Amino acid sequence: MKKTKPIEKNAKIVNRYLKIKLKGNPKMLYDAAGHLIANGGKRLRPYMVIKSCQILGGKTSNAMLAASAVEMIHNFTLVHDDIMDNDEMRHGVPTVHKKFGMPVAILAGDVLFSKAYQIISDSKLPDKATTHLISRLAKACVEVCEGQLLDIKMAEGKKIPSQSEYIKMICKKTAALFDVSCAMGAICATNKMKDITNLSSFGKNLGIAFQITDDLLGVMGDPMITKKPVGNDLREGKKSLPILMAIKSAKGKNKKIILKAFGNQKASKSNLKKSVDIIRALGIEKNVRNQALKYAERAEKSLSKYSGPAKKELLELLDFVVKRSL
Numbered sequence: 001m002k003k004t005k006p007i008e009k010n011a012k013i014v015n016r017y018l019k020i021k022l023k024g025n026p027k028m029l030y031d032a033a034g035h036l037i038a039n040g041g042k043r044l045r046p047y048m049v050i051k052s053c054q055i056l057g058g059k060t061s062n063a064m065l066a067a068s069a070v071e072m073i074h075n076f077t078l079v080h081d082d083i084m085d086n087d088e089m090r091h092g093v094p095t096v097h098k099k100f101g102m103p104v105a106i107l108a109g110d111v112l113f114s115k116a117y118q119i120i121s122d123s124k125l126p127d128k129a130t131t132h133l134i135s136r137l138a139k140a141c142v143e144v145c146e147g148q149l150l151d152i153k154m155a156e157g158k159k160i161p162s163q164s165e166y167i168k169m170i171c172k173k174t175a176a177l178f179d180v181s182c183a184m185g186a187i188c189a190t191n192k193m194k195d196i197t198n199l200s201s202f203g204k205n206l207g208i209a210f211q212i213t214d215d216l217l218g219v220m221g222d223p224m225i226t227k228k229p230v231g232n233d234l235r236e237g238k239k240s241l242p243i244l245m246a247i248k249s250a251k252g253k254n255k256k257i258i259l260k261a262f263g264n265q266k267a268s269k270s271n272l273k274k275s276v277d278i279i280r281a282l283g284i285e286k287n288v289r290n291q292a293l294k295y296a297e298r299a300e301k302s303l304s305k306y307s308g309p310a311k312k313e314l315l316e317l318l319d320f321v322v323k324r325s326l
Helices: 002-020 027-033 045-056 062-084 098-099 102-121 127-157 162-185 194-221 232-236 240-249 254-260 269-281 285-304 308-320
Strands: none
Touching: 002 045, 002 062, 002 308, 027 098, 027 102, 027 127, 045 062, 045 162, 045 194, 045 308, 062 098, 062 102, 062 127, 062 162, 062 254, 098 102, 102 240, 127 162, 127 254, 162 308, 194 232, 194 240, 194 269, 194 285, 232 240, 232 254, 232 269, 240 254, 240 269, 254 269, 269 285
């Protein structure tokens, strides 16, 4: 897809940079820390850092350290997520704890987390900007941890959460890193709080739209695209927006079919397909897409005063995120 070309080009540059920064001894520790990075990922967050710097007239070189730091934090969260969920595969390869063992995986996550702050502190930006970057990233990390626990508690509870509870959770768990990516890019270009706030708002709303769309793909996505079985999130019992809407909207026999599949690891392919067909018939896709578009419009509004190629590329990213195909 044409819109993804700048993202892919940027990813290659960031990958080379990350490879240099994630070298050291013992070699196994750094191999584990770089394992997921070496095996996939679009590098959306570093892309957002760099484009948010460029939209304000900043130099790409100023943003590269911050972009790499954000990607390290993102991968730190993936390593720990996989441990908590006991997942065995990511990006088509064994997860870090499956390949290297649990103790090494925990240390690899810790290295990614620590290296992120180390490389920011090594930047040649003014001290005030460096302090601001560290402060924003630390706050985002706290929010991700809070969001992760909200997600765990939501999954454990028998109650079906409200839409506002779901949005609060994804604001922290997912959108916080999108928010901070754009804020850090802005900080690398300017000290004007209005501009930093505008870019931060763009990232936050894009992040919410991203997760809403991702959750739609998790329920109704084509397995050839998602690399997951039909109705995967339904079987896993994930309390995502499309599932919450479906359980609330379905009536009688249809509701029973969905609830039979929900959180049932032994649910048959037939039961899952029936459930997904019912969810489609309920018009859930359109409703969920409309919710994602609502946040996308807020994101776009945040960039209304800006112009230039970086703005165009950020808006193309927003469009790609919201309109991803099922």
